[in-house]
Amino acid sequence: MVSAKGRYALRIFIDLAQNQGDGFVALSEVSKRQDVSLKYLETIVATLVRSGLLRSQRGISGGYRLSRDAKDISIYEIFNSTEGSLSPVACINCGENFCNRANNCYTKEMWTSVDNLINNYFKSISVQDLVEKNVEIIEAI
Numbered sequence: 001m002v003s004a005k006g007r008y009a010l011r012i013f014i015d016l017a018q019n020q021g022d023g024f025v026a027l028s029e030v031s032k033r034q035d036v037s038l039k040y041l042e043t044i045v046a047t048l049v050r051s052g053l054l055r056s057q058r059g060i061s062g063g064y065r066l067s068r069d070a071k072d073i074s075i076y077e078i079f080n081s082t083e084g085s086l087s088p089v090a091c092i093n094c095g096e097n098f099c100n101r102a103n104n105c106y107t108k109e110m111w112t113s114v115d116n117l118i119n120n121y122f123k124s125i126s127v128q129d130l131v132e133k134n135v136e137i138i139e140a141i
Contacts, residue, residue: 002083008036009044009082010075013127016054017070024056024063044082051081070131076122086122087115 015030027045031038045064048054055067066073079086085093089111091102102108129135 002079002086005044005047006079006082008034008041009048009078010130011036012041012044012048012064013053013066013070013073013078014130016064016066017127017131020065024061024065026063030064048078048081051077053077053081066127070128071126073127074123075125075127075130076119078127079122086118087111088118 011034012030015033016025019025019029019033027041028038030036031041034041045054045056049056049064053067053073054064056062056064087093091099091105091108092111092115099105125135
């Protein structure tokens with residue numbers, strides 16, 4: 001499940017992609033446009049700056065901007081930075097030693113496949129795709 005932090009991070013990226021032009025965007029402007037607390041956005045962008053997905057600049061013309069073109073930043077990168085794993089079950093990310101049944105688990109391959117589908121789907125969508133509302137919906141098999 002994607003937390004509010006992950007959902008708001010997507011909104012920040014879309015907002016910056018739409019409004020940064022050649023400069024930096026004040027977080028207070030993003031906060032107003034997105035109707036999200038400035039304090040909460042500050043905690044989110046701190047994570048995104050540390051992960052290298054956003055750049056920050058102090059001063060009168062400071063603010064935040066994408067570190068790369070919107071077409072080159074995947075939704076997977078954003079979620080990986082804000083959420084960590086989106087695996088449907090904890091044992092997928094914890095290695096073989098997490099569960100004493102790992103070697104005899106009948107569902108492990110299924111959960112690994114679901115995890116791969118989720119990750120590959122989010123890797124295939126860029127911030128630019130969201131800005132352009134150009135997201136391919138995967139039909140259930």
